[in-house]
Amino acid sequence: MQIKIFTTGGTIDKIYFDKLSEFQVGEPQVGEVLREANVSFEFQVEAILHKDSLDLSQADRQFILEKVLADPHRHILITHGTDTMIETALLLRGLPEKVIVLTGSMSPARFRNTDAVFNIGCAVAAVQLLGEGVYIAINGRVFKPDRLRKNRETLQFEEY
Amino acid sequence: MQIKIFTTGGTIDKIYFDKLSEFQVGEPQVGEVLREANVSFEFQVEAILHKDSLDLSQADRQFILEKVLADPHRHILITHGTDTMIETALLLRGLPEKVIVLTGSMSPARFRNTDAVFNIGCAVAAVQLLGEGVYIAINGRVFKPDRLRKNRETLQFEEY
Amino acid sequence: MQIKIFTTGGTIDKIYFDKLSEFQVGEPQVGEVLREANVSFEFQVEAILHKDSLDLSQADRQFILEKVLADPHRHILITHGTDTMIETALLLRGLPEKVIVLTGSMSPARFRNTDAVFNIGCAVAAVQLLGEGVYIAINGRVFKPDRLRKNRETLQFEEY
Amino acid sequence: MQIKIFTTGGTIDKIYFDKLSEFQVGEPQVGEVLREANVSFEFQVEAILHKDSLDLSQADRQFILEKVLADPHRHILITHGTDTMIETALLLRGLPEKVIVLTGSMSPARFRNTDAVFNIGCAVAAVQLLGEGVYIAINGRVFKPDRLRKNRETLQFEEY
Numbered sequence: 319m320q321i322k323i324f325t326t327g328g329t330i331d332k333i334y335f336d337k338l339s340e341f342q343v344g345e346p347q348v349g350e351v352l353r354e355a356n357v358s359f360e361f362q363v364e365a366i367l368h369k370d371s372l373d374l375s376q377a378d379r380q381f382i383l384e385k386v387l388a389d390p391h392r393h394i395l396i397t398h399g400t401d402t403m404i405e406t407a408l409l410l411r412g413l414p415e416k417v418i419v420l421t422g423s424m425s426p427a428r429f430r431n432t433d434a435v436f437n438i439g440c441a442v443a444a445v446q447l448l449g450e451g452v453y454i455a456i457n458g459r460v461f462k463p464d465r466l467r468k469n470r471e472t473l474q475f476e477e478y
Numbered sequence: 479m480q481i482k483i484f485t486t487g488g489t490i491d492k493i494y495f496d497k498l499s500e501f502q503v504g505e506p507q508v509g510e511v512l513r514e515a516n517v518s519f520e521f522q523v524e525a526i527l528h529k530d531s532l533d534l535s536q537a538d539r540q541f542i543l544e545k546v547l548a549d550p551h552r553h554i555l556i557t558h559g560t561d562t563m564i565e566t567a568l569l570l571r572g573l574p575e576k577v578i579v580l581t582g583s584m585s586p587a588r589f590r591n592t593d594a595v596f597n598i599g600c601a602v603a604a605v606q607l608l609g610e611g612v613y614i615a616i617n618g619r620v621f622k623p624d625r626l627r628k629n630r631e632t633l634q635f636e637e638y
Numbered sequence: 639m640q641i642k643i644f645t646t647g648g649t650i651d652k653i654y655f656d657k658l659s660e661f662q663v664g665e666p667q668v669g670e671v672l673r674e675a676n677v678s679f680e681f682q683v684e685a686i687l688h689k690d691s692l693d694l695s696q697a698d699r700q701f702i703l704e705k706v707l708a709d710p711h712r713h714i715l716i717t718h719g720t721d722t723m724i725e726t727a728l729l730l731r732g733l734p735e736k737v738i739v740l741t742g743s744m745s746p747a748r749f750r751n752t753d754a755v756f757n758i759g760c761a762v763a764a765v766q767l768l769g770e771g772v773y774i775a776i777n778g779r780v781f782k783p784d785r786l787r788k789n790r791e792t793l794q795f796e797e798y
Numbered sequence: 799m800q801i802k803i804f805t806t807g808g809t810i811d812k813i814y815f816d817k818l819s820e821f822q823v824g825e826p827q828v829g830e831v832l833r834e835a836n837v838s839f840e841f842q843v844e845a846i847l848h849k850d851s852l853d854l855s856q857a858d859r860q861f862i863l864e865k866v867l868a869d870p871h872r873h874i875l876i877t878h879g880t881d882t883m884i885e886t887a888l889l890l891r892g893l894p895e896k897v898i899v900l901t902g903s904m905s906p907a908r909f910r911n912t913d914a915v916f917n918i919g920c921a922v923a924a925v926q927l928l929g930e931g932v933y934i935a936i937n938g939r940v941f942k943p944d945r946l947r948k949n950r951e952t953l954q955f956e957e958y
Contacts, residue, residue: 351596352596352618354591354592354593354596355593355596355597355617355618356584356593356617356632356633356634357617357618357619358617358618358619358632358634358635358636359617359618359619424516428749428750428751429748429749429750430590430748430749430750430752430910431514431748432514432750433514433515433516435595435596435599436511436512436514436515436595436596436598436599436602437515437599438596438599439595439596439597439598439599439600439601439602439603439618440599440600440602440603441603442596442599442600442618443599443600443601443603443604443607443615443618443620444603444607446619446620447603447604447607447608447620448607455603457515457516457517457518457519458512458515458517458518458519458599458602458603459517459518459519459606460603460606460607472516472518473516474516474518475518476518588909588910588911589908589909589910590750590908590909590910590912591908671916672916672938674911674912674913674916675913675916675917675937675938676904676913676937676952676953676954677937677938677939678937678938678939678952678954678955678956679937679938679939744836750910751834752834753834753835753836755915755916755919756831756832756834756835756915756916756918756919756922757835757919758916758919759915759916759917759918759919759920759921759922759923759938760919760920760922760923761919761923762916762919762920762938763919763920763921763923763924763927763935763938763940764923764927766939766940767923767924767927767928767940768927775923777835777836777837777838777839778832778835778837778838778839778919778922778923779837779838779839779926780923780926780927792836792838793836794836794838795838796838
């Protein structure tokens with residue numbers, strides 16, 4: 319079993335905003351997190367976008383969908399900005415033979431204090447345990463994207 | 479749903495060995511890891527042992543079993559030294575209405591570079607997704623304790 | 639002896655650029671660094687600016703000078719963006735009875751991997767050991783600001 | 799100018815105590831700290847002892863003295879356990895053409911929260927700014943070893 323990981327940007331991979339360049343999202347950190355955790359499964363990381371999720375267009379989300387559809391892996395993990403993670407997840411519903419888990423973080427993985435590593439841990443367990451479908455792993459929970467929203471004060475996702 | 483967390487010691491909670499005291503295992507770190515991850519579920523941490531798992535006696539493991547049996551929670555997470563985690567897990571098989579996940583780490587949670595946070599993340603997702611039974615979350619995988627062993631060279635658990 | 643610390647912004651205090659706000663420079667980290675280091679001297683932190691140093695105007699630098707002139711402490715530490723730290727330092731030359739050390743960092747203090755803590759350590763020792771004048775502590779060195787420049791490739795300051 | 803660094807052990811380089819081995823003090827961390835800080839001076843690290851400083855014998859301290867005497871560098875930094883750092887420093891007084899700074903830390907350099915990096919920063923600045931003699935850089939201060947003691951409650955060094 320090999321897990322395919324698509325990275326799309328988001329806070330999880332952010333570096334500080336450097337005035338001398340427009341670049342905000344750096345190299346994906348998920349591979350390094352998995353190596354440091356000494357994981358014993360195989361995985362493949364593919365960076366398909368480097369955007370803050372507030373900047374994702376419908377075309378970008380369609381692009382994510384196409385990458386997932388074209389990929390042969392059953393187990394798919396997507397790191398994504400948390401602001402519009404639900405929108406992307408809703409678009410990935412109903413794909414046969416795919417177990418798709420989206421995760422991200424409120425603090426960059428590069429930070430000393432961060433939720434990134436914990437969230438990736440949750441997502442990795444979730445993508446191996448769940449059946450077909452798309453899910454969001456965040457705040458230590460695993461959610462279906464339907465009737466889900468991000469509470470910007472508590473920085474927690476909640477069902478409604 | 480509230481997750482009950484029993485901590486028993488192990489490397490995950492180790493502090494450096496201080497010559498002026500025999501104390502090796504410090505205050506449990508799991509609560510702090512969950513708070514830093516901004517988890518949205520309720521949890522309760524109870525430190526029942528503070529031992530390196532090579533020091534656990536059969537009486538200690540029996541004590542862990544009794545604490546689990548006496549606890550009303552369905553979802554139980556146990557942090558434990560990785561060296562004899564399998565032995566304790568085998569003793570916790572067949573308990574009705576309990577979803578028990580054991581985890582630990584090869585590097586202390588207090589370390590800058592550690593697998594502790596990732597492993598706790600995996601275990602937290604696992605204990606919410608799995609059915610009754612006892613499992614071990616480690617190296618990014620979720621195992622049944624039967625026919626499982628720890629490979630001391632790779633520091634990875636493997637089925638045989 | 640009490641050290642007065644003026645914080646002016648810079649990468650050392652940067653948080654990731656959040657799309658929902660313009661804010662880039664967060665709360666100064668130097669106080670927390672000193673507390674974590676268990677320093678035994680007294681210090682006072684005053685945040686007077688929160689700018690990337692490429693955004694500092696001549697009026698801003700004049701403002702820094704005025705704050706230093708008006709302050710009664712002999713030992714002054716200033717955290718500052720590294721890009722124009724030399725310009726500010728040059729303006730602070732020749733102030734009687736003041737030992738002024740500027741420092742900053744290439745990576746934010748909030749990062750897991752950073753030069754911020756080390757640089758603050760250097761600056762703290764320097765401000766206590768040097769005589770009157772203004773200095774820059776960076777890359778493990780202590781420089782006079784004259785004939786000094788920042789090499790943007792190596793991210794090191796060098797005399798010329 | 800090249801700084802010579804002798805490492806002798808101590809908490810600064812401690813790893814957790816592993817039951818399957820007696821080894822407590824791991825590979826010296828100072829080189830990595832300096833590289834992460836992007837220092838622009840040359841340095842040479844030589845590990846001459848790997849002991850908790852409570853375990854240092856008079857012969858060990860004599861050995862440290864001999865290594866320093868035999869070394870051609872003027873600028874010498876020694877990382878050392880804080881418990882008996884003063885004893886070793888007292889033995890290193892009066893060496894001509896040597897600027898010797900001892901430092902260590904109360905928490906290992908490998909820890910997420912540590913004073914090690916800050917202390918090394920102080921020591922590095924001190925060894926470049928001071929004149930001949932031996933000093934201790936700790937708690938953000940630079941001390942002569944005479945009439946100095948470690949307060950075990952506050953974990954701070956104080957003159958008496």
